[in-house]
Amino acid sequence: MIKALSVLAAGAFVSQTTEYLPVGLLNQIAEHLGISGAKAGMLITVYAWVITLSVIPVTLLTQTIDRKKLFVFLLGLIALCNGSVMLTDNFVMLLLLRVIAALGHGVFWAGIASYAISMAGSMPASRATAIVFSGISLAIVIGVPLSTATGNYYGWQKGFGLFGLFSLIIMCLAVRWLPCVHGPTAKVGPSGLPKPAFSGLLCLLAGVTLLIITAHFMSYTYVTVFLRSIPGINADVLTILLFVFGVGGACGTLLVSRFSLKPSLLTLAGGAGIALAQALLLITLPGPLSAGGVLFLWGCAISVVIVGLQSWVIEASRDYPEFASALYVMSFNIGIGSGAVAGGYFTGTKDSSDLFR
Template identity: 30%
Template sequence: MPLHLIALAAAAFGIGTSEFVIMGLLPNVAADLHISIDIAGLLITGYAMGVVIGAPIMAIVTARLPRKATLIGLASTFVLGNLLCALAPGYGLLMAARVFTAFCHGAFFGIGAVVAADLVPRHQRSSAIALMFTGLTLANVLGVPLGTALGQAAGWRSTFWVVSGIGMAAVAALAAWIPGRIPMQPGNILREFRVLKDVRVLWPLAASVLASAALFCVLTYIAPLLREVTGVSERGITGVLLLFGVALTVGSTLGGKLGDRSLETSLRRVFAGLLAVFAVLPGASHALAPMLTVTFVWGVLGFAVVPLLQTLIVDQAADAPNLASTLNQGAFNLGNACGAGLGSVALGHGLPLTGLPWLSAAMTAAVLLLASWGTRRHGRRGATLPTPSSALTPSRSDA
């Protein structure tokens, strides 16, 4: 793996750990702050909404800044935000710190994905994006289980202290290994918002929202589901999260390979597989062996879709890749917020934990129909366009 992709993956690892570890620590946070599980779950919604709001703002603010300096600045914001989480004395300030941390998320992954794609040949773009997102999946393999175990043993705040240290190491890697001169698209970021009028860009953004909402409607409450329905112990939950993280890593790599071969067909097949997973999850959750099997398949398919949709949006928005890629991160996290929020509302109104997968199945069916319509009706713009000038003959370079 090239060093610049290692640096991007390292930062993605820290950001991903910070975002997802809260799911394994929800019971601990709720007990410590004297709040209910459904209220604690809103910390995930708040983070996601911070990404949604921050993505377009940071896209505008950083549009004409050097890419390397921008990535370092965003990663540094992440470090500060996690320090504030560790120090937060109550729920309100913890929520504010989570939202602050989230502001760097969308822009970092959006800009990072474009940088990763532009520094490799066109036929390797999906794989390069997937390699960057490997850091995010490794966060689920190592960061989330270890962070959960640490939080359970030494208090949830200790996890955020360690995550802050990971962020500092990532900043150092970005400073050392990201090229100083990175090609950039010239132009005005406000004019680039015209890309939102293009249906070929809008439908992948909508698909990202629905796919992420389906994932997080269940994943937000995976710890109580495992504990109360499957009968997994607190230590066992860490093991299941580790298994799920391995599945996400496999899925990210698989999605990159599939995207390089057949992007549209792969999208439809992955969504069809996810629909089947959510349909069998309620029954499988009552016994450990089937729950582990379904969880692994769910993780593989659930994260295979990420590099597929990210590559699609970069290709479809060839005239505004930085903006569109960043907005797609906002779309993913809007889905996170909607999924976690929907789950919170449903549980608050008496829906059992085993009912959440059916909500996810309905959303997955909708995104499957959308993807089938979009890929067949509008096609893939990047398949017929030449490589963007940002990748070959840049008009302006970072200093």
């Protein structure tokens, strides 16, 4: 069981890093392809919006497929798309590869929590979810810096290719260690496709997800603006502080995996932590050390919120866990985009090209 959960966590790591891959390589991509930074930024924007539009229909279409076969296929898709980047110097082709990867990304995250819970036996749902979601923190702490460093030394295409190789290795481990689990049994509609089920609580949780994630990304997207205004924080210190944020996220996930709390309590505690951290940012912090403490708290809090909300969504819709997760993923990605836009408005960053510098 631990091996299987570890494979899912590793899969989460490469999947989440794949979404963030262009972030640290935008300047290199723009320079190599002869395009503007704003145009290169479409590799991130389009990815998020494809997930938003496709996650529910693709999840419903794949709901009855054996989970092992589905996740092996999705890991193979990540490997193919990232690996193929090494063979193209065309922006349109690069964008197409990102769209294909995004189509698999949504269903990957819609199914990962329920798959983990189904194979975890008597382990509390929040603990199983926390283990596989540790891949998110690893993507921030290790994945993005590693791909960026690879791109800096060997070229941006190698940064993509490295994670294509990682995906291929994890796919082979998935073939060996992941158990076969049939998709959830669901009622079907007249078309023969699984019939979605909305409930008041599920819609409420989707709304809560949208609000919390929007609030988080309103400030997180532009956190460097706040940090650079603090005395003693230069570019090198800023890199360390962002790393501290990722470490905080890893610690938050570890805490959740050690203590089995109700998803509602996790969400409440994490939301309070985010609000506190953001409030502290509005105070004139004396230096890098205090800023690091705030970022560590913030990283810890957002990871607790993510696990809490995901577990709560599944708990609220046990008969349709993957549809519920798909709705959660959709709300999450709308929150990312809405938060970035709203944050840009309030900070005066109205030019979309500023979002990708």
